[in-house]
């Protein structure tokens with residue numbers, strides 16, 4: 001008999017975070033895990049120091065400090081015209097990561113099915129299994145990484161309880177346009193399913209695209225949990241601040257789970273978070289321009305080196321096919337890159353439930369300083385000269 005629970009047999013440890021450990025081990029440049037190597041905004045750091053000195057050092061209110069919840073509500077009104085009540089609709093958690101598991105635990109019953117687009121951010125699989133539910137995968141296909149509406153329709157069954165959406169999408173960079181969101185919304189309404197939408201990359205979109213929260217589509221507020229957080233928009237992945245926005249009945253259930261999972265997110269960082277959420281529009285425009293430059297630098301270089309690349313429409317990753325280099329196994333190729341070339345990436349198969357679908361792909365992250373990306377490209381040039 002196994003000494004551990006059945007549920008942990010359904011998944012492995014995170015490959016993304018494992019690649020970070022290999023990057024440390026081999027002294028490689030880490031283009032695997034999605035965290036910035038540039039500084040967080042000065043006013044935000046100052047606000048955190050100030051919050052600690054002002055003794056915001058004890059448990060915050062479980063579902064989030066009043067100041068941060070007010071700032072979140074104000075920002076959703078400003079950006080998306082959403083009427084979010086800080087008292088009834090917001091739960092602040094330890095990152096979008098806790099938001100997702102708390103939401104699934106709050107909404108799913110054993111035996112429920114959850115539709116997940118594949119490839120997917122690797123947490124969604126374990127999150128679903130831990131909640132006792134079963135993921136049902138629907139492929140996104142290159143070059144646009146769109147889904148086939150008929151295939152999506154066929155994935156719904158009487159057991160479907162929820163669909164997990166992620167836009168802008170990790171790892172493909174797909175930004176779901178309104179037409180696709182309407183198809184998803186229509187199916188979820190017809191089958192009475194929730195949409196749990198991870199919008200952590202909401203401010204990182206390219207080529208004039210617009211991020212649309214699915215909760216703003218007609219009839220969707222009542223069945224949507226919108227998840228986002230501070231990690232990516234303000235370059236503070238270590239702060240662990242995220243939030244769920246949902247109708248009152250769902251929020252009450254999420255708050256209960258969150259309370260017993262973690263009690264609350266870090267109190268001083270919640271106070272400081274409110275300062276970030278009040279940043280003016282210029283901040284986001286500058287961030288977008290900076291990411292456009294990083295994207296061009298890395299993706300053009302990868303293309304020139306001979307990778308097949310799919311230009312991301314949003315987020316800060318690029319999926320590539322490495323077959324031109326004579327490899328046919330993603331893990332072998334990623335290990336070669338980290339060990340011999342000095343660049344860490346993520347093997348494509350870790351984003352697929354059916355690993356063979358990602359066997360010839362690796363994902364690069366470009367949330368790094370331009371010097372870091374240039375150094376990585378210089379190292380990758382050695383690939384060509386093998």
Ligand code: PLP
Pocket residue numbers: 034094095096097098121166170198200228229230231237240241242
């Ligand atoms: N959701 C997606 C799609 C991500 O890519 C990541 C991090 O890479 C997260 C959530 C984690 O967010 P947080 O740091 O807020 O837990």
